[in-house]
Amino acid sequence: MLIVKNLKVSFGQIDAIKDVSFEVPEGKIVTLIGANGAGKTTTLRAVSGLDKSSGGSVIFKGKNITNMEAHQLVAMGISHVPEGRKIFPTLTVRENLDIAGWTIKDKTIVKHRIEEVFELLPRIKERINQLGGTLSGGEQQMLAVGRAIVTGGDILLLDEPSMGLAPVLVDEIFDKIVAINKRGTTILLVEQNASEALHIADYAYVLEVGYTTISGPAKEIAADPRVREAYLGV
Amino acid sequence: MAELFSLQQIVNGLQLGSIYALIALGYTMVYGIVRLINFAHGDFYMIGAYAAYAAFFLFNAYIAPGNVLVFIVLIVAMLVGAAVAMLSNKFAYKPLRYKPKLSSLVTAIGVSMFIEYFFSAFPPIGPSPRGFPEVLPKVMWTMGSAQVSNYVVIDLVVAAALMTGLTLLVQKSPLGRAMRAVSQDKDAAKLMGINVEGIISFTFLIGGAFAGAAGLLAGLTYPRIMPYMGILPGLKAFIAAVLGGIGNIPGAMLGAYIMGIAETTANAYNSLLGEGIAFVILILVLLVRPTGILGEKTADKI
Ligand SMILES: Nc1ncnc2c1ncn2[C@@H]1O[C@H](COP(=O)(O)OP(=O)(O)OP(=O)(O)O)[C@@H](O)[C@H]1O
Ligand SMILES: [Mg+2]
Numbered sequence: 001m002l003i004v005k006n007l008k009v010s011f012g013q014i015d016a017i018k019d020v021s022f023e024v025p026e027g028k029i030v031t032l033i034g035a036n037g038a039g040k041t042t043t044l045r046a047v048s049g050l051d052k053s054s055g056g057s058v059i060f061k062g063k064n065i066t067n068m069e070a071h072q073l074v075a076m077g078i079s080h081v082p083e084g085r086k087i088f089p090t091l092t093v094r095e096n097l098d099i100a101g102w103t104i105k106d107k108t109i110v111k112h113r114i115e116e117v118f119e120l121l122p123r124i125k126e127r128i129n130q131l132g133g134t135l136s137g138g139e140q141q142m143l144a145v146g147r148a149i150v151t152g153g154d155i156l157l158l159d160e161p162s163m164g165l166a167p168v169l170v171d172e173i174f175d176k177i178v179a180i181n182k183r184g185t186t187i188l189l190v191e192q193n194a195s196e197a198l199h200i201a202d203y204a205y206v207l208e209v210g211y212t213t214i215s216g217p218a219k220e221i222a223a224d225p226r227v228r229e230a231y232l233g234v
Numbered sequence: 235m236a237e238l239f240s241l242q243q244i245v246n247g248l249q250l251g252s253i254y255a256l257i258a259l260g261y262t263m264v265y266g267i268v269r270l271i272n273f274a275h276g277d278f279y280m281i282g283a284y285a286a287y288a289a290f291f292l293f294n295a296y297i298a299p300g301n302v303l304v305f306i307v308l309i310v311a312m313l314v315g316a317a318v319a320m321l322s323n324k325f326a327y328k329p330l331r332y333k334p335k336l337s338s339l340v341t342a343i344g345v346s347m348f349i350e351y352f353f354s355a356f357p358p359i360g361p362s363p364r365g366f367p368e369v370l371p372k373v374m375w376t377m378g379s380a381q382v383s384n385y386v387v388i389d390l391v392v393a394a395a396l397m398t399g400l401t402l403l404v405q406k407s408p409l410g411r412a413m414r415a416v417s418q419d420k421d422a423a424k425l426m427g428i429n430v431e432g433i434i435s436f437t438f439l440i441g442g443a444f445a446g447a448a449g450l451l452a453g454l455t456y457p458r459i460m461p462y463m464g465i466l467p468g469l470k471a472f473i474a475a476v477l478g479g480i481g482n483i484p485g486a487m488l489g490a491y492i493m494g495i496a497e498t499t500a501n502a503y504n505s506l507l508g509e510g511i512a513f514v515i516l517i518l519v520l521l522v523r524p525t526g527i528l529g530e531k532t533a534d535k536i
Contacts, residue, residue, distance in 0.1 A: 050421050074427035086422035088415050099415055102408075103427035151427065 001026040001061060001186050002047070002155055008055035009039075009046050016042040018210035020056070024155065024203075029177070029187040031197040031218065033231055034207030040190040041083045043207065044157045047188070048080035049073045061154070075103040079153030083160055085144040089133025093124060096132050096143055100150035110150060117146040120176060138169045145176060155186040162193045174200055194231040198222040206231070241380040243498050249386050249455060251494025252393035256448035257471035258478070258486040259400065260319070260441025266417045266481035267437045268331070270338050274322055274345040276468015278315050278442045281349070282449025283366070283459045284359060285314035290367045299370045304388060307369055308450050315446020316439045318349075323438040328431065353461035366457035369450075389451045396444060397487055403440075404483060413437060417481070470497070470512040477519050479529020488527060 002024040009017045017039035024030040032040050045051040047058055049070035057066045065073060070080075088096050097117060101110030118125040121142045127135060135143060141161060148156055158177065162170040174196050181187050191197035198204055201218040206227060214224060221227050257279050264272045289310035290303070297303045326345050330337045354361040373384045404410035415423045416433045423430050452467065453459050474493040478485025493512060501508030519526060 048425065050424060069429075070421075070424035071427050071429045074425060080425050082421060082425060086419050086425070088418045088422060090418065091411065091414060095411055098408075099411055099426050099428075102412065147426070151425075 006056035031201040077154035087132040100147035247495030251491035255490035262486040276464030278445035280464035282446030286450035319442020366453035479526030485528035
């Protein structure tokens with residue numbers, strides 16, 4: 001579904017990612033793990049069009065989408081829950097969800113998807129008239145995922161969905177990710193919490209200072225001694 | 235000396251405030267959405283006045299001065315103001331969008347000077363002031379201690395109608411919701427599928443149209459137009475926007491009416507004070523409440 005080849009992104013003199021290649025097959029969960037500053041966020045932003053690449057290519061559903069505009073990619077089926085959630089603080093929860101249906105002409109579909117969000121994330125429904133900025137961190141994370149469900153992409157890019165969450169909530173959010181995947185959405189997951197990510201993923205790639213290094217089925221990666229030492233702390 | 239705080243001063247103040255409000259809204263919306271103080275905005279207002287002037291002579295051959303002609307001339311002024319604002323955005327501001335803020339600010343001053351000098355040098359317009367035609371016959375009424383003309387009514391009604399429309403658009407429509415989203419977080423807005431540049435362009439369009447409308451109202455009310463007429467009202471409207479809380483739409487309206495009333499009141503006392511009161515207000519706001527009356531850190535910056 002998604003093929004990234006030799007991707008490179010630079011900010012002025014700084015090369016944020018130098019040579020990143022990976023594939024996300026349809027219906028699977030693929031995770032990118034790596035230390036702080038390895039280039040995980042930049043990789044996702046380049047895929048969704050928020051950052052422009054200076055080399056390499058991104059192929060989505062057979063089309064070359066390298067450096068297309070982010071809003072066009074949303075319409076093509078890429079949903080991205082960015083690092084730091086990026087909820088609209090002075091829009092209500094409902095407005096945050098409604099606006100995620102911006103590209104969808106048929107508003108009954110939007111309504112239907114918002115109902116799905118309520119079912120999957122009942123906590124969001126309780127907060128529907130509250131301003132986005134007044135939600136707790138965990139609720140904001142749920143809302144960010146909820147918005148992506150309304151956007152309704154074929155692939156969902158998730159940037160550290162467990163960041164800043166209490167352990168119970170971490171389990172909850174990973175359960176939701178699996179549930180969304182079971183509904184038919186392909187998932188590309190970036191995580192610091194490598195053990196949980198490897199647990200739910202089918203495939204994994206390790207990102208080190210701008211390069212993809214180790215890769216393979218998630219179970220094998222979880223058992224790899226180099227990964228165990230560097231990312232799993234065992 | 236005229237009486238301070240008379241009904242007449244209030245009427246005059248509301249009339250001037252209406253014109254400031256229409257200009258201030260453009261400043262505040264553009265600031266809200268791209269954090270740019272568009273110093274060329276006062277010139278869009280000037281262009282609106284000239285567009286109204288041209289439209290008058292174009293249509294006067296077919297339509298007699300009156301409310302219909304005012305309406306047509308208003309539409310032309312708004313369309314021209316909108317077009318100029320969108321073009322400035324496209325050619326001057328958009329290429330610098332993700333460059334340091336100072337570049338855009340300097341560019342805005344450049345755009346402003348370009349428009350002013352171009353208009354002065356352009357023979358059909360030229361540097362000297364022109365009388366603005368009577369787009370409709372003036373009628374005066376006496377209301378208590380005040381004299382009210384149909385021009386006052388037009389100024390107040392046009393401003394109120396446009397401001398109501400804008401408020402509904404921003405608060406109630408999907409497009410307005412998208413404008414608010416873009417003003418809060420451009421990356422997040424893109425990820426919702428919003429064409430951020432399209433929304434920015436639309437914001438310039440509205441701001442320019444409002445400035446154009448203000449140009450017509452000013453031409454009617456203070457019937458003398460010239461290429462530099464936008465500088466002072468532009469500055470005062472900007473101060474009004476700062477007074478209300480830059481980026482905040484109701485704030486710009488409130489600030490503009492306070493400014494209008496303060497100016498006419500000060501004018502009645504001493505005309506020099508009238509000219510200077512805006513700057514006194516600016517200094518006071520910056521000292522006492524730099525965020526403006528309605529401005530808060532978390533407020534919608536649109
Ligand atoms: N806009 C930018 N300008 C300059 N440098 C940047 C920019 N964005 C990212 N970088 C740099 O690129 C590198 C990769 O950053 P990135 O945010 O992709 O890392 P990450 O793997 O997501 O890290 P973390 O786990 O801390 O979120 C870092 O060295 C970062 O400082
Ligand atoms: Mg990151």
